[in-house]
Each structure stands twice: as C-alpha cells, then as structure tokens.
Amino acid sequence: MATIAEVAARAGVGAGTVSRVLNHSPKVSETTRARVQAAIAELGYRPNPLAQGLSRGRCRTLGVVVPYFTTPSPVERLRGVAAALDGAQHDLVIFNVESVAHRDDFLGTLDRRDRADGLLLMSFPPPPADLARIVTAGVPVVLVDAVAEGVSSVVVDDVAGGRMATEHLLGLGHERIAFIGGDPDEPLGFTSADDRELGFRQAMADAGVEVDESLVRYGTHAREVAVAIAKDLLRQAAPPTAVFATADVQALGVIEAVRSLGRHVPDDLSVIGFDDIELSAYVGLTTVRQPLFESGQLATRLLLEALAGDTTPTVHVHELPLEVVVRSTTGPRPPGGGPT
Amino acid sequence: MATIAEVAARAGVGAGTVSRVLNHSPKVSETTRARVQAAIAELGYRPNPLAQGLSRGRCRTLGVVVPYFTTPSPVERLRGVAAALDGAQHDLVIFNVESVAHRDDFLGTLDRRDRADGLLLMSFPPPPADLARIVTAGVPVVLVDAVAEGVSSVVVDDVAGGRMATEHLLGLGHERIAFIGGDPDEPLGFTSADDRELGFRQAMADAGVEVDESLVRYGTHAREVAVAIAKDLLRQAAPPTAVFATADVQALGVIEAVRSLGRHVPDDLSVIGFDDIELSAYVGLTTVRQPLFESGQLATRLLLEALAGDTTPTVHVHELPLEVVVRSTTGPRPPGGGPT
DNA sequence: TCACACCGTGGAACCGCTTCCACAGGACAT
DNA sequence: ATGTCCTGTGGAAGCGGTTCCACGGTGTGA
Numbered sequence: 001m002a003t004i005a006e007v008a009a010r011a012g013v014g015a016g017t018v019s020r021v022l023n024h025s026p027k028v029s030e031t032t033r034a035r036v037q038a039a040i041a042e043l044g045y046r047p048n049p050l051a052q053g054l055s056r057g058r059c060r061t062l063g064v065v066v067p068y069f070t071t072p073s074p075v076e077r078l079r080g081v082a083a084a085l086d087g088a089q090h091d092l093v094i095f096n097v098e099s100v101a102h103r104d105d106f107l108g109t110l111d112r113r114d115r116a117d118g119l120l121l122m123s124f125p126p127p128p129a130d131l132a133r134i135v136t137a138g139v140p141v142v143l144v145d146a147v148a149e150g151v152s153s154v155v156v157d158d159v160a161g162g163r164m165a166t167e168h169l170l171g172l173g174h175e176r177i178a179f180i181g182g183d184p185d186e187p188l189g190f191t192s193a194d195d196r197e198l199g200f201r202q203a204m205a206d207a208g209v210e211v212d213e214s215l216v217r218y219g220t221h222a223r224e225v226a227v228a229i230a231k232d233l234l235r236q237a238a239p240p241t242a243v244f245a246t247a248d249v250q251a252l253g254v255i256e257a258v259r260s261l262g263r264h265v266p267d268d269l270s271v272i273g274f275d276d277i278e279l280s281a282y283v284g285l286t287t288v289r290q291p292l293f294e295s296g297q298l299a300t301r302l303l304l305e306a307l308a309g310d311t312t313p314t315v316h317v318h319e320l321p322l323e324v325v326v327r328s329t330t331g332p333r334p335p336g337g338g339p340t
Numbered sequence: 341m342a343t344i345a346e347v348a349a350r351a352g353v354g355a356g357t358v359s360r361v362l363n364h365s366p367k368v369s370e371t372t373r374a375r376v377q378a379a380i381a382e383l384g385y386r387p388n389p390l391a392q393g394l395s396r397g398r399c400r401t402l403g404v405v406v407p408y409f410t411t412p413s414p415v416e417r418l419r420g421v422a423a424a425l426d427g428a429q430h431d432l433v434i435f436n437v438e439s440v441a442h443r444d445d446f447l448g449t450l451d452r453r454d455r456a457d458g459l460l461l462m463s464f465p466p467p468p469a470d471l472a473r474i475v476t477a478g479v480p481v482v483l484v485d486a487v488a489e490g491v492s493s494v495v496v497d498d499v500a501g502g503r504m505a506t507e508h509l510l511g512l513g514h515e516r517i518a519f520i521g522g523d524p525d526e527p528l529g530f531t532s533a534d535d536r537e538l539g540f541r542q543a544m545a546d547a548g549v550e551v552d553e554s555l556v557r558y559g560t561h562a563r564e565v566a567v568a569i570a571k572d573l574l575r576q577a578a579p580p581t582a583v584f585a586t587a588d589v590q591a592l593g594v595i596e597a598v599r600s601l602g603r604h605v606p607d608d609l610s611v612i613g614f615d616d617i618e619l620s621a622y623v624g625l626t627t628v629r630q631p632l633f634e635s636g637q638l639a640t641r642l643l644l645e646a647l648a649g650d651t652t653p654t655v656h657v658h659e660l661p662l663e664v665v666v667r668s669t670t671g672p673r674p675p676g677g678g679p680t
Numbered sequence: 681t682c683a684c685a686c687c688g689t690g691g692a693a694c695c696g697c698t699t700c701c702a703c704a705g706g707a708c709a710t
Numbered sequence: 711a712t713g714t715c716c717t718g719t720g721g722a723a724g725c726g727g728t729t730c731c732a733c734g735g736t737g738t739g740a
Contacts, residue, residue, distance in 0.1 A: 001452055001477075003726060014690040019728055029688060050394040050454045051726035054695050059390055061433075070419040079410040082436045093401075094432050096422045112341055114390045114696095137341075223622075252622065279619055282563075282592065343696060354720040359698055367718060391696035394725050454726095 002043040011039035022047060053114065062303065063116030065095040065106050067124050067188055071221070072249065072277035073292050077122060077144060080296025088304055090117065097124070100187045104130070111137040118303040120144060122296075124188045140306035142299045145192065147317055152306075154299045154318045156290045158192045161322045162199020162246075165272045165288050168324050169242045170207045173333035174270060177204070178215035178233050178240035180226065180250050193246040196274060200244060215240050219250065226253025227260070234261055234269065241269065241333050248273035248280045248287055255283070255329065266331035276325055284328040291320045342383040351379035362387060393454065402430045402643065403456035405446050407437040407464050407528055411561070412589065412617035413632050417462060417484060420636025428644055430457065437464070440527045444470070451477040458643040460484060462636075464528045480646035482639045485532060487657055492646075494639045494658045496630045498532045501662045502539020502586070505612045505628045508664050509582045510547045513673035514610060517544070518555035518573050518580035520566065520590050533586040536614060540584060555580050559590065566593025567600070574601055574609065581609065581673050588613035588620045588627055595623070595669060606671035616665055624668040631660045 004022075008015045013036060020028050021036040028036075039045070053059040064081060066074050078094075085092055093116060095106045107130035110116055119134065123145040131148055134141055143153035169177050179200050182193030197216075204211050215233065219225040226245065230253065233240055245251040251273030258265050265271055273280060276289035298318060306313050344362075348355045353376060360368050361376040368376075379385075393399040404421060406414050418434075425432055433456060435446045447470035450456055459474065463485040471488055474481055483493035509517050519540050522533030537556075544551050555573065559565040566585065570593065573580055585591040591613030598605050605611055613620060616629035638658060646653050 004728095005726080008690095015727080016691070016729075017689060020689090023728080027688060032688080046449065046452075048394070048452075048454050048726050050390055050399055051695090052728080054388070054390040054394050054697085055726080055728045057695075069422070070415045075410045075415055082409070082434075086436075086438075086442075091433050092436070094422075094434055096426075096432070098426075102426075109386065112386075112388075114388050256622070279622075282596070282619075344698095345696080348720095355697080356699075356721070357719060360719090363698080369718060372718080388696050391725090392698080394727085395696080395698045397725075 001048070002045040004045075004047065007036065007039045007043055007045050010043060011036045058113050058117045059115070060090050061093050061116045062090045062118050062120065062300070063093045063095055063110060064120040064122060065097060065103070065110070065124075066120075066122040067097040067103075069094055069096045072279065073247075073275050074123060076277060076292035077296035080293040080298070081120065081300045082296075083293070084297045084300035084304070090304075090307075097188070103188060107131075107134070110134060111139065113137065113139055115139075118142075118307050120296075120299055120303060121146065122299075123190065125191055140303055142303045142306070144295050144299045150315060152302055152313070152315050152318070154295045154302070154320060156295075156320050156322050158195030159199040159202070161274060161288045161290065162196035162244075163203040164199070164322060164324050165196070165244045165274060166200045166203035167207075168272060168286070168326070168330065169244060169270060170203065170209065172242070172270065172330060174240075174242035175209050175333070176212060176215065176238065176240045176242070177209075178217065178243040179211075180229055180243060180245040180254070181216070181218045182246060183220040184218050186220070196246045212240075221247055221249045223249065223253040223256065226250040227257040230254040230257035231261065234258065234263065239269075242330070243269060243271050245271065245273050248275040248277045248285060251285055251287065251329070252279065252283060255285070265329050267334060270330040270333075272324075272330050280325075281327075286327045286330040287325055289323045289325045295320055341388070342385040344385075344387065347376065347379045347383055347385050350383060351376045398453050398457045399455070400430050401433050401456045402458050402460065402640070403433045403435055403450060404460040404462060405435040405437060405443070405450070405464075406460075406462040407443075409434055409436045412619065413587075413615050414463060416617060416632035417636035420633040420638070421460065421640045422636075423633070424637045424640035424644070430644070430647075437528070443528060447471075447474070450474060451479065453477065453479055455479075458482075458647050460636075460639055460643060461486065462639075463530065465531055480643060482643045482646070484635050484639045490655060492642055492653070492655050492657070494635045494642070494660060496635075496660050496662050498535030499539040499542070501614060501628045501630065502536030502584075503543040504539070504662060504664050505536070505584045505614065506540045506543035507547075508612060508626070508666070508670065509584060509610060510543065510549065512582070512610065512670060514580075514582035515549050515673070516552065516555065516578065516580045516582070517549075518557065518583040519551075520569055520583060520585040520594070521556070521558045522586060523560040523565075524558050526560070536584075536586045552580075561587055561589045563589065563593040563596070566590040567597040570594040570597035571601065574598065574603065579609075582670070583609060583611050585611065585613050588615040588617045588625060591625055591627065591669070592619065592623060595625070605669050607674060610670040610673075612664075612670050620665075621667075626667045626670040627665055629663045629665045635660055 004015050004018050008018045021033050097103045111133040118140040121143050125146045141151050147153045181197050217229045219229050243254050251271050254271050255265050258269050273285050273287040276287045280287050344355050344358050348358045358376050361373050437443045451473040458480040461483050465486050481491050487493045521537050557569045559569050583594050591611050594611050595605050598609050613625050613627040616627045620627050
C-alpha cells in the first residue's frame with residue numbers, strides 16, 4: 001500500500017501538499033493539484049484511516065450501543081440507522097449489550113473520541129455517571145428511546161401510547177382488561193413499559209373502570225413467558241376479555257396461548273400490542289405503532305449533524321408520533337364477557 | 341486523557357517500559373511492573389486504540405459485509421457473530437450492502453489491514469477480483485453462505501436441501517409441485533436458490549415425476565411478490581397441490597395468498613420453505629432448517645482463530661447440516677389434487 | 681524602485697503507541 | 711581480575727497521516 005510520502009515523491013511535491021489535495025484545501029494551485037491527483041491515481045493510493053484518525057483525533061466511526069440488537073425492534077431501528085448512514089463517511093460499529101456487565105464495559109471505554117466519533121445509545125437508560133463522562137469527553141451522544149439531561153434524544157410518549165391502547169380497548173366495550181408489562185427484574189432497567197402502564201392506569205381511571213390488579217402481570221419478552229402469563233390469565237375464574245401487552249412480541253405470545261387453549265382472537269380475547277414490528281402486520285396484530293425505523297434514522301441524522309457542524313447543536317427531545325393500528329386481533333367485548 | 345508518556349513520567353520509567361507492561365511482556369521486573377500499574381491506575385490511563393492500531397498495523401475490528409442485514413436470515417447469522425465475538429477484543433463493524441454499488445464500494449476499500457483485521461463476507465458471491473485483492477493484502481476472510489477458491493467458508497448443501505424439501509412433498513404424495521426461486525435479476529447474484537432448484541429437479545427426476553415448467557417461478561423476497569406468484573399459481577386451470585419456496589419469507593407470502601383466496605394450508609396447498617427463520621416456528625411453517633445462528637458463530641470463530649495464530653489456518657469448507665422441520669403447513673395430497 | 685502582502689509550497693513537528701537497538705550492571709565462568 | 715552472557719531498561723525510530731510555520735516568488739501600491 002502506497003503512503004503519502006510515495007505519492008509526494010512521485011508528484012514531485014511535499015507530503016503536506018498531498019494532504020491538502022486530499023482534504024480539498026483551496027490553497028493548492030490547479031496544476032499542482034492535477035499532478036498530485038495523477039500520482040494518486042497511478043499508485044492507487046488511499047489514505048490510511050488509522051493514521052488520519054490518530055492525527056485528526058477521530059476515527060470515522062459511529063457507535064451504536066443497543067441491547068439485544070437482533071430482536072425485532074432494535075433491528076427496525078438499526079435499519080433506520082443504516083439508511084441514514086448510507087453515503088456518510090462513517091463506519092457503523094455495533095455494541096451489543098446483553099447484560100449489565102456488557103453495558104458497563106462499553107460505556108466505560110467509549111468516553112473518548114478515538115473510540116467512536118459519536119454514540120447512539122438505544123433503548124436503555126444510561127447510568128448518569130457514565131453518560132456524564134462520555135459527554136464531558138466531548139463525544140456527541142444521541143439517545144433513542146430514552147431521555148437524559150443535557151443530551152438530545154428521540155422518543156415517543158409512552159404514557160400517551162399506553163393510554164391510546166387502553167382507550168381503544170375501552171372503546172370496544174372492554175372493561176376486564178389485562179395488562180402485561182416488562183420484566184421488573186430486567187437488569188438494564190428499561191422504562192418504557194412502566195410509562196405505558198401509567199397510561200393504561202390513567203385511561204382506566206378516566207373511564208371510571210377499576211383496574212383488577214390480578215390482571216396486571218409482568219414478564220420478559222421471551223415468547224414462552226407471555227404464553228404462560230396469558231394461559232394463566234385465561235384460566236382464571238373471571239378471565240379478561242382483552243389484553244394490552246406492552247410489546248408486540250408479548251402480544252404474539254398471548255395470541256399463541258389463546259390458540260393453544262382452543263379459543264379465538266378476538267372473539268374470546270382481544271389483544272393489542274405495542275411497537276408494530278414487521279411480524280405484526282403479517283399476523284394482523286392490532287398495535288400501537290411507534291416509528292422504529294424513523295427513530296434510528298432521525299437519531300443518526302442528528303448525530304451526523306453534530307459531527308459535521310463544529311457548533312454544538314441545541315439539545316432537544318424529539319418526540320415521534322404514535323398511532324393505533326387497528327387490525328384483526330381486537331374486537332368488541334363478547335356478550336357474556338365480564339361485568340356489564 | 342492521559343498518554344503513555346505521562347504514565348511513564350509518573351512511574352519514573354521510559355515509555356517503552358509502560359508499553360511492555362501494557363502488553364504483558366515477560367521482560368519487566370516485578371517491582372517496575374507494579375510501579376507502572378500503579379501509575380496507570382492513578383491516571384486512569386487507557387491506551388489510544390488508534391495509535392495502537394497505527395503502530396501495530398491492525399485495528400481491533402471485525403468487518404461483516406452483508407446484504408440487507410436487517411432481514412431475518414442475516415439477522416440470525418449476525419446473532420451468531422455477536423455471540424462468538426463476546427469477550428473477544430474486537431469491534432463489530434457492519435457493512436450493509438443494498439446494491440452493487442455498495443458492494444463494490446466496500447470490497448474496493450476493505451483490502452487493507454488498517455480497515456478491518458478480518459472480514460466476514462456473508463450471503464453473496466464476492467467478485468473474484470475483489471476477493472483476490474483482499475486476500476493478497478493479507479486480510480483474513482471467511483465466507484458464509486458462499487464459496488470461493490482459497491478461502492474458508494461456512495455453507496450448507498443447498499442442492500441436498502432442495503432435494504430434501506422436494507422429497508418431503510413427494511413423500512406426502514404430491515406430484516404437481518410448484519417451485520419458487522430467487523429473483524434471477526438480483527444484481528448481487530445470490531446462488532443458493534439456484535442450487536436448491538437443482539436439488540428440486542434432481543428429486544423430481546429420481547421420483548420419475550415430471551416438472552411442470554409453468555409451476556416454476558422466480559421472485560424477490562418481498563412478501564407481495566410471493567403473494568402475487570402464489571395467487572397466480574392457484575388460479576391456474578391445474579393448480580399445484582404443493583409449493584416449495586426457496587426462502588421462508590417467500591413461503592410466508594404463499595400462505596398469505598392462500599388465505600386471502602379463502603383456501604387453506606395445508607388442505608388446499610402444502611407449503612414448505614427454506615431457512616427456518618424465527619417467524620417460521622411461530623407460524624408453524626414446515627421448512628428446511630439451516631443453522632443460521634451457528635453459521636455466523638462458526639465463521640466468526642474461524643476468523644478469530646486466523647487472527648490469533650500467526651500461522652495461516654488451512655482453507656476449509658465447513659458444511660453445516662440441514663434438516664426438514666415438519667410443522668403444520670404440509671400435508672398429504674388432497675384426493676382430487678392433480679393427476680393420479 | 682522598494683516595501684509589503686499574499687499565495688503556494690516544503691518540511692518539520694506532532695498525534696500516541698510499538699519495537700528495535702544499545703547499553704548498564706549483575707551473575708557466572710575462566 | 712577479566713571477559714562473556716543475560717536481564718531489564720531508556721530512548722529513538724517508525725507507523726502514516728495533518729497542520730503549523732517559514733519562506734520564496736509574484737503582484738500591488740506608494
């Protein structure tokens with residue numbers, strides 16, 4: 001691989017001049033520029049990114065710290081990231097988090113510009129101390145699906161989303177509505193499900209419908225867990241007529257459980273989820289759609305802007321819209337279902 | 341951020357000695373080592389990866405070049421990559437390919453050790469010239485779902501897989517079997533579907549069943565495309581009684597089409613796919629399972645081995661097993677279906 | 681004509697690390 | 711006592727760029 005010195009020698013100029021041509025500096029005469037470019041072409045020269053990085057103090061890299069990056073919603077968000085990154089001069093580095101140790105590992109070492117030019121923290125609340133260190137180190141950060149002081153973020157209003165889902169069910173006449181939230185022992189401390197629960201309770205209260213606490217459950221996103229919860233709910237003396245699951249993957253588990261018990265969705269049980277992952281459209285799941293793709297895309301754009309402009313952009317919380325997508329897993333309360 | 345020189349000064353030693361401590365060189369006395377380590381701890385020093393990379397000539401990075409990395413099967417493979425990479429001192433860089441231009445872009449610039457220490461080329465046949473350049477440049481490469489001379493790869497026997505799927509249908513009594521292959525105009529030139537077609541034709545020939553060419557179709561992996569093909573097949577005067585789709589995503593489109601026409605799977609049409617993506621288990625799709633996760637995992641291990649040992653490992657084609665997973669979308673040929 | 685500004689350029693310093701080379705000093709054999 | 715070997719160490723060179731500084735040459739104004 002040719003070096004800048006060889007190019008310089010061949011073009012009969014100094015290394016500095018080659019660098020200037022490379023970086024489109026205006027202070028190079030046309031004739032010199034042409035000579036240098038010819039030399040570059042002849043030698044097939046491409047600058048060493050490591051050397052550039054060392055010299056410039058950055059590394060043409062965008063880091064995405066994301067839990068379980070192969071699960072449906074992170075994947076959708078990453079699609080957006082990749083789309084926004086297309087053509088940009090940055091490599092996409094994925095830091096896959098599957099435990100607190102992972103998270104701390106990454107967050108502990110990413111507080112420097114030579115590790116990543118910018119950071120996208122996705123779907124988990126970063127420990128304030130870590131975040132502060134990273135920001136102080138001058139690494140631009142954008143949060144997705146999380147908020148923190150002093151950092152831009154892309155979010156949805158999960159409380160409103162919880163309300164929307166619940167109101168949809170209430171509007172269909174349901175009153176015995178079960179709720180399935182996230183795993184309370186989740187070590188990474190996801191909070192969206194909690195906010196959605198808040199919205200659920202608000203909507204119920206506003207409608208004057210009491211929440212039956214025996215219908216409020218929590219579980220991980222593993223399908224079997226949702227299946228088990230749903231089976232248990234349906235076997236109760238007074239089963240719910242509808243379920244609001246705070247994640248589509250859970251809602252799909254619920255549907256599976258209903259079927260395995262020989263019951264039908266939505267006749268025996270209405271099911272609404274949250275996210276609108278790709279699978280949901282296929283299955284016909286009614287859900288609260290959040291713009292996953294767009295969240296990744298927007299966050300990446302914000303980050304790229306922060307990298308491009310030398311002026312620090314204003315910190316802002318970007319809120320993306322939610323929307324109930326009615327498909328075929330919710331329907332009116334069955335005649336006999338629950339109290340009138 | 342502290343530099344190695346500051347650490348050296350604080351410990352009262354030379355920079356070289358600090359570097360030796362950092363790299364666990366045996367030729368440092370215990371007392372010196374302790375002093376240096378103390379200085380490192382006090383300053384919270386961590387070496388600059390860019391500088392290390394420049395000096396050592398590599399960059400602690402593993403590149404994965406993969407088409408449509410957010411679609412189901414690449415995602416499964418990437419899960420395996422991430423799993424194998426856990427704990428390894430390498431960052432995972434994703435090069436998402438969605439066009440020939442992308443591919444050529446990446447392959448054109450990745451032929452140097454300072455871009456990526458090792459490369460995983462996933463699910464597309466790399467142009468021989470590009471591959472040769474990369475290998476010549478001394479960048480270790482492992483292919484997944486593709487083969488090429490002089491490079492290790494992880495594959496399945498697609499011809500055998502095509503045969504297995506077809507034999508499963510033949511065994512159920514089907515004779516009018518439709519085949520849905522990949523898009524022949526796919527610019528990236530995927531070949532697995534072609535091999536599966538070969539297996540399909542072999543199995544049909546072996547069984548003495550003639551292939552009705554009007555039942556052989558090709559299309560992209562977009563769901564609507566498979567839906568359209570399936571509808572067209574079913575509207576024929578003599579519709580097939582079974583379909584072998586060379587990808588699960590296509591098979592799912594077929595099922596959707598059958599349903600939308602008011603017919604039933606498998607009573608009216610048996611459907612078998614290929615891959616066994618996560619969704620398939622959920623839907624109950626019968627399919628030829630290929631170990632996607634394992635393919636990524638194994639390939640990554642091979643690559644890491646190649647990076648660790650200074651001795652070049654032997655080139656080898658690793659063949660992973662295939663298996664027909666019978667679920668609920670295939671059944672016996674209906675009484676009236678096709679010629680006896 | 682001279683002073684001054686400015687443009688384009690070469691070259692050195694620097695980014696932060698690794699590694700090679702040279703060398704001091706102690707252990708050992710002669 | 712002298713020579714040899716070995717161990718541990720400091721320091722310089724090098725990795726391949728960017729950027730700053732100095733300088734020669736040309737153009738402009740007085």
